Amino acid sequence: MAKEKKLVEAITSMEEDFAQWYTDVVKKAELVDYSSVKGCMVIKPAGYAIWENIQKELDRRFKETGVENVYMPMFIPESLLQREKDHVEGFAPEVAWVTHGGLNELQERMCVRPTSETLFCDFYARDIQSYRDLPKVYNQWCSVVRWEKETRPFLRSREFLWQEGHTAHATAEEAKERTIQMLNIYADFCEEVLAMPVVKGQKTEKEKFAGAEATYTIEALMHDGKALQSGTSHNFGDGFAKAFGIQFTDKDNKLKHVYQTSWGMTTRLIGAIIMVHGDNSGLVLPPRIAPTQVMIIPIMQKKEGVLEKAEELRGILSSNYRVKVDDSDKSPGWKFSEQEMRGIPIRIEIGPKDIEANQAVIVRRDTREKIQVSLDELNEKVGEVLEQIQHDMFERAKAHRDAHTVTAKNWDEFKEAIAEQRGFVKAMWCGCKECEEAIKEETTATTRCMPFEQENLGETCVHCGKPAKAMVYFGKAY
Amino acid sequence: MAKEKKLVEAITSMEEDFAQWYTDVVKKAELVDYSSVKGCMVIKPAGYAIWENIQKELDRRFKETGVENVYMPMFIPESLLQREKDHVEGFAPEVAWVTHGGLNELQERMCVRPTSETLFCDFYARDIQSYRDLPKVYNQWCSVVRWEKETRPFLRSREFLWQEGHTAHATAEEAKERTIQMLNIYADFCEEVLAMPVVKGQKTEKEKFAGAEATYTIEALMHDGKALQSGTSHNFGDGFAKAFGIQFTDKDNKLKHVYQTSWGMTTRLIGAIIMVHGDNSGLVLPPRIAPTQVMIIPIMQKKEGVLEKAEELRGILSSNYRVKVDDSDKSPGWKFSEQEMRGIPIRIEIGPKDIEANQAVIVRRDTREKIQVSLDELNEKVGEVLEQIQHDMFERAKAHRDAHTVTAKNWDEFKEAIAEQRGFVKAMWCGCKECEEAIKEETTATTRCMPFEQENLGETCVHCGKPAKAMVYFGKAY
Numbered sequence: 001m002a003k004e005k006k007l008v009e010a011i012t013s014m015e016e017d018f019a020q021w022y023t024d025v026v027k028k029a030e031l032v033d034y035s036s037v038k039g040c041m042v043i044k045p046a047g048y049a050i051w052e053n054i055q056k057e058l059d060r061r062f063k064e065t066g067v068e069n070v071y072m073p074m075f076i077p078e079s080l081l082q083r084e085k086d087h088v089e090g091f092a093p094e095v096a097w098v099t100h101g102g103l104n105e106l107q108e109r110m111c112v113r114p115t116s117e118t119l120f121c122d123f124y125a126r127d128i129q130s131y132r133d134l135p136k137v138y139n140q141w142c143s144v145v146r147w148e149k150e151t152r153p154f155l156r157s158r159e160f161l162w163q164e165g166h167t168a169h170a171t172a173e174e175a176k177e178r179t180i181q182m183l184n185i186y187a188d189f190c191e192e193v194l195a196m197p198v199v200k201g202q203k204t205e206k207e208k209f210a211g212a213e214a215t216y217t218i219e220a221l222m223h224d225g226k227a228l229q230s231g232t233s234h235n236f237g238d239g240f241a242k243a244f245g246i247q248f249t250d251k252d253n254k255l256k257h258v259y260q261t262s263w264g265m266t267t268r269l270i271g272a273i274i275m276v277h278g279d280n281s282g283l284v285l286p287p288r289i290a291p292t293q294v295m296i297i298p299i300m301q302k303k304e305g306v307l308e309k310a311e312e313l314r315g316i317l318s319s320n321y322r323v324k325v326d327d328s329d330k331s332p333g334w335k336f337s338e339q340e341m342r343g344i345p346i347r348i349e350i351g352p353k354d355i356e357a358n359q360a361v362i363v364r365r366d367t368r369e370k371i372q373v374s375l376d377e378l379n380e381k382v383g384e385v386l387e388q389i390q391h392d393m394f395e396r397a398k399a400h401r402d403a404h405t406v407t408a409k410n411w412d413e414f415k416e417a418i419a420e421q422r423g424f425v426k427a428m429w430c431g432c433k434e435c436e437e438a439i440k441e442e443t444t445a446t447t448r449c450m451p452f453e454q455e456n457l458g459e460t461c462v463h464c465g466k467p468a469k470a471m472v473y474f475g476k477a478y
Numbered sequence: 479m480a481k482e483k484k485l486v487e488a489i490t491s492m493e494e495d496f497a498q499w500y501t502d503v504v505k506k507a508e509l510v511d512y513s514s515v516k517g518c519m520v521i522k523p524a525g526y527a528i529w530e531n532i533q534k535e536l537d538r539r540f541k542e543t544g545v546e547n548v549y550m551p552m553f554i555p556e557s558l559l560q561r562e563k564d565h566v567e568g569f570a571p572e573v574a575w576v577t578h579g580g581l582n583e584l585q586e587r588m589c590v591r592p593t594s595e596t597l598f599c600d601f602y603a604r605d606i607q608s609y610r611d612l613p614k615v616y617n618q619w620c621s622v623v624r625w626e627k628e629t630r631p632f633l634r635s636r637e638f639l640w641q642e643g644h645t646a647h648a649t650a651e652e653a654k655e656r657t658i659q660m661l662n663i664y665a666d667f668c669e670e671v672l673a674m675p676v677v678k679g680q681k682t683e684k685e686k687f688a689g690a691e692a693t694y695t696i697e698a699l700m701h702d703g704k705a706l707q708s709g710t711s712h713n714f715g716d717g718f719a720k721a722f723g724i725q726f727t728d729k730d731n732k733l734k735h736v737y738q739t740s741w742g743m744t745t746r747l748i749g750a751i752i753m754v755h756g757d758n759s760g761l762v763l764p765p766r767i768a769p770t771q772v773m774i775i776p777i778m779q780k781k782e783g784v785l786e787k788a789e790e791l792r793g794i795l796s797s798n799y800r801v802k803v804d805d806s807d808k809s810p811g812w813k814f815s816e817q818e819m820r821g822i823p824i825r826i827e828i829g830p831k832d833i834e835a836n837q838a839v840i841v842r843r844d845t846r847e848k849i850q851v852s853l854d855e856l857n858e859k860v861g862e863v864l865e866q867i868q869h870d871m872f873e874r875a876k877a878h879r880d881a882h883t884v885t886a887k888n889w890d891e892f893k894e895a896i897a898e899q900r901g902f903v904k905a906m907w908c909g910c911k912e913c914e915e916a917i918k919e920e921t922t923a924t925t926r927c928m929p930f931e932q933e934n935l936g937e938t939c940v941h942c943g944k945p946a947k948a949m950v951y952f953g954k955a956y
Contacts (some may be wrong), residue, residue: 037554037597040553042601045616093580099578270874
């Protein structure tokens with residue numbers, strides 16, 4: 001039996017069923033496919049190209065601050081994982097265990113890294129001897145495994161791609177500074193490149209990383225009003241250094257423990273891009289991250305000169321932009337909807353009449369605005385429109401985020417806001433874990449972060465009425 | 479107890495003990511460290527930066543031919559690995575098995591990918607329906623695991639980094655063409671970028687990849703006369719397609735199996751660079767792959783103006799080359815030996831007298847030649863010298879390879895050549911597996927390849943005297 005490729009089908013509308021809309025988009029935009037390995041995804045070319053652009057841009061920003069890339073083994077012997085108490089408790093329940101190598105059972109089983117703090121610490125304990133060896137500012141790009149029960153492409157899968165930075169410093173101050181520096185790089189990257197506004201802040205004790213002294217986070221708001229933790233940066237103090245014996249001889253000839261940090265961003269960001277910018281026609285990619293920024297679609301391409309003109313324009317534009325021509329034998333309407341589904345920021349329509357008039361039509365993916373432009377000005381105009389799209393996408397996402405950030409001064413307001421899933425709820429909090437847990441229990445909302453930009457919304461905790469210690473962003477989260 | 483960093487120690491000379499020389503160089507040049515995970519290595523910044531340059535250059539060449547990058551899961555369910563008979567026999571004895579996820583035993587155990595043919599085939603079987611979906615020219619950059627008993631950094635380790643390309647085509651001819659095309663890209667890359675001459679050819683039936691119809695290889699000769707397989711490209715015909723049911727509806731509306739290829743290069747290349755170019759002072763990196771091409775070493779750096787001048791030169795040179803200044807408080811002599819150990823192609827010495835005379839000294843790493851140059855011409859001269867080094871390194875490696883490639887016309891000559899480990903031995907062969915195995919048994923030499931450039935060295939097999947079918951490169955191999 002012949003298998004025929006199905007026509008592009010309509011995707012579920014996001015108002016009707018946001019989760020199904022998301023699943024439809026990742027499939028129809030050909031970002032991801034399911035695999036025969038339960039909970040693991042195949043990242044297809046259109047998805048991986050976004051990741052490559054994320055990597056390129058982040059890696060460049062990292063290296064400007066002195067980061068060096070390395071590669072650690074993917075396996076962690078069980079005894080090494082157990083070295084830091086909080087850390088093993090946090091991760092052991094969700095790792096995959098290798099028990100056999102070749103035909104033999106291993107003497108000690110190993111897990112596939114869920115994160116590599118223990119490996120970096122083990123290495124640093126051997127590699128760091130003197131203050132001259134500090135700081136170490138290492139990073140690796142790799143995949144990690146966490147044995148999740150429920151999975152969703154990009155957002156939560158058993159294997160995902162990420163970068164993990166691991167640094168060691170001579171002083172606590174330097175470690176703190178590096179932690180914040182990397183958080184700022186993450187935030188700037190999200191806002192400048194992904195057009196995605198984020199709230200920067202600190203995680204509560206309950207929500208911080210297993211083994212960290214403090215965890216900082218950037219939180220973004222998705223179109224459905226749910227929060228997505230989009231990057232984290234951890235200050236370990238000297239906790240891991242003590243557990244792993246990472247010591248150095250300082251300038252004063254005294255033996256001291258190092259201070260450490262780690263920080264990571266993952267393929268989850270692709271999920272964020274989809275859920276912040278997407279619409280009912282599919283993906284909408286910010287120009288700075290889009291693998292293809294411009295799709296030229298010839299109209300009546302069999303007419304003499306049309307394909308040639310399309311190719312000529314591609315040649316001109318491609319020295320400045322990432323441009324393709326869709327010269328397949330599909331109809332123009334079909335090509336339009338594919339370009340929209342894939343979120344390509346601009347399409348250029350060019351047909352015999354346009355050529356005669358020495359013009360083309362630029363269509364913006366985000367607003368669908370059509371702009372007639374003289375071919376003489378096309379190159380410049382495309383640049384302007386891409387910049388405008390990038391700018392407008394950020395402003396729209398920010399307006400949406402701000403419109404879905406509400407203040408709750410008392411418990412009734414809080415419950416109502418969460419029940420309606422308006423988005424972020426700002427409220428005062430007493431700082432007690434019990435209150436945090438009770439709030440989660442009653443509303444399913446969690447503390448997203450204590451933002452760096454604190455506001456005084458009142459003197460008492462929104463839940464228990466005791467004196468407030470901090471203003472917190474709450475929200476339902478992915 | 480304070481741990482003090484040891485002084486750089488002399489490395490073993492390669493004439494005395496080549497294996498120990500290799501181990502010393504990878505450690506002292508800080509390319510790699512051993513890890514707590516037996517058989518797995520930590521790739522340190524100096525080593526990983528070489529890999530990043532290899533990746534960048536290969537990836538660019540791949541993409542120029544239409545290759546798209548993707549990412550497949552790192553796990554392979556046992557039943558999937560078993561789908562193609564030869565393939566599972568080739569790999570099952572040397573894989574790592576995951577048996578538990580989180581706290582539960584898996585229903586079916588999975589191996590960590592030793593290579594991903596089975597995953598790509600599984601995916602293609604779902605993803606390919608029509609001739610319109612072809613060709614698929616996918617590649618992934620990842621790590622793979624093979625449970626080796628004896629390991630050596632870069633050359634043979636339980637986990638290594640690589641790229642694996644996997645393609646699917648409508649016709650056998652197209653698959654054959656792609657196989658050869660990628661082999662040529664590998665060969666050009668090795669010769670143009672790594673300054674490493676290679677012999678291109680086909681593997682014998684015995685040495686071909688598990689499941690392939692034909693395996694093509696590039697073979698390089700190391701300084702000690704051993705061969706290193708440096709890249710392979712496999713033509714699968716429709717064998718995997720039949721085992722996995724990868725079919726498409728062709729233009730003639732008939733259902734057909736696809737034809738496939740795969741091809742890979744690994745971190746082993748770093749081992750090749752070391753063993754082709756290194757000397758008794760350490761690593762010697764070809765300029766085109768060197769992470770740092772120029773190290774500026776200030777002399778009497780505490781004298782006023784010296785460090786400033788060094789920085790000024792760095793500023794000027796760094797728009798064209800990868801340049802660093804070693805302004806640490808070590809002595810110049812120490813810095814020289816570190817720069818040599820790390821294989822940085824050029825060092826520039828600049829001190830007060832040089833500054834006064836408006837000149838500097840360029841020292842070539844490969845020949846140690848000193849070149850006095852006016853600062854006005856430094857930028858241009860550095861470019862010339864780097865090009866000259868790249869050129870000379872290739873020519874020297876080629877001269878060494880040619881001087882260590884001998885022809886054996888009879889069995890006595892063959893045995894003598896192999897015993898003296900002169901390098902490649904060219905000889906005629908009858909094409910029988912029995913003869914090939916006997917040769918290996920008696921001499922430990924294996925067939926490296928049947929080169930594309932065949933020569934007629936006689937009419938009979940060097941071992942059995944029966945009619946010869948092909949001229950073969952034999953050698954002891956890593």
